[in-house]
Amino acid sequence: MQQDWIMGFAGGLMIGLAGAIFLLVNGRIMGASGLIGGLVDRSGWGNASERLSFLAGLILVPGALVLMRGGYDNHLTDNLTVIIAAGVLVGIGTRLANGCTSGHGVCGISRLSLRGIAATVTFILAGGAAMLFFRHLLGAI
Amino acid sequence: MVRNLFAALAGAIFGLGLLLSGMTDTLKVQGWLDLFGAWDPTLAFVMAGAILPMAIAWQMTRVRGGSVLGTAFPTKPDVRLDPNLIFGSILFGAGWALAGLCPGPAMATATFSGAGGLLFLLAMVAGMVAAPALKTRIARLGAAA
Known part of the structure; x- marks a missing residue:
């Protein structure tokens, strides 16, 4: 357990370092949902190549590492209904709220943005409530 | 070109950090949200680790006129x-x-x-x-x- 916390903190430092590079060098906020969402709804086509480059690094480099190390099980559910519902909710929700865990959680809280803090508290509480409902009351996940 | 290179670098470090932190494991994330089950506090450590360098970076934006590649820093939203x-x-x-x-x-x-x-x-x-x-x-x- 404590090993996980240390790895969590170390991985977190890397996530923050990535965000710091993207902010200080590129002048952009590292928000995963915004980077892809702007490509999807065309609002971010003005800097599409920068977005695509970020996403390429994000998708391909962990992919290469996992390939070299012989696989990784992310324990994703095999319930297709749950997967589709979850994906749609994450897609709509992050675009309505203009951010997700990286944009609001990491980049927002670190600049003491009221919106970032409010969004993070809200999605954690909503996630906790959903977990209580779907896992402990319905037994669906 | 340089801009895309640094974007890819940031994306790569972000992805490796997610992997190292365990946040790519759906069970660990669900564990964080499972307050009434086997609660897993790892995500809080990830957040703390990530906020630290970002908070320093935001402080640095105050003394710099703009980003290294010339783009103005994002303004604080409404x-x-x-x-x-x-x-x-x-x-x-x-x-x-x-x-x-x-x-x-x-x-x-x-x-x-x-x-x-x-x-x-x-x-x-x-x-x-x-x-x-x-x-x-x-x-x-x-x-x-």
Whole structure:
């Protein structure tokens, strides 16, 4: 357990370092949902190549590492209904709220943005409530 | 070119950090949200680790005129908490709990999370396509209320 916390903190430092590079060098906020969402709804086509480059690094480099190390099980559910519902909710929700865990959680809280803090508290509480409902009351996940 | 290179570098470090932190494991994320089950506090350590360098970076933006590549730093958004922010975060939180995936880890695991992972991404993109129309409506409702 404590090993996980240390790895969590170390991985977190890397996530923050990535965000710091993207902010200080590129002048952009590292928000995963915004980077892809702007490509999807065309609002971010003005800097599409920068977005695509970020996403390429994000998708391909962990992919290469996992390939070299012989696989990784992310324990994703095999319930297709749950997967589709979850994906749609994450897609709509992050675009309505203009951010997700990286944009609001990491980049927002670190600049003491009221919106970032409010969004993070809200999605954690909503996630906790959903977990209580779907896992402990319905037994669906 | 340099801009794309640094964007790719940031994306790569972000992805490796997600992997190292365990946030690409849906069980660990669901464990964080499972307050009434086997609660896993790892995500709090990840957040603390990530906020530290970012807070320093934000401080550095105060003394620098702009980013290294010349783009102006993003301005602090309006402090108003609008209905879209709160309603959207509720929907996102629910989806996050259901599968244990948020957009960053969903993309970082895209090449190795099988058909399920790709299906999640497809559904997420579909949701992102639908969002702008809904957003305008919610904003209008919020203004009327």
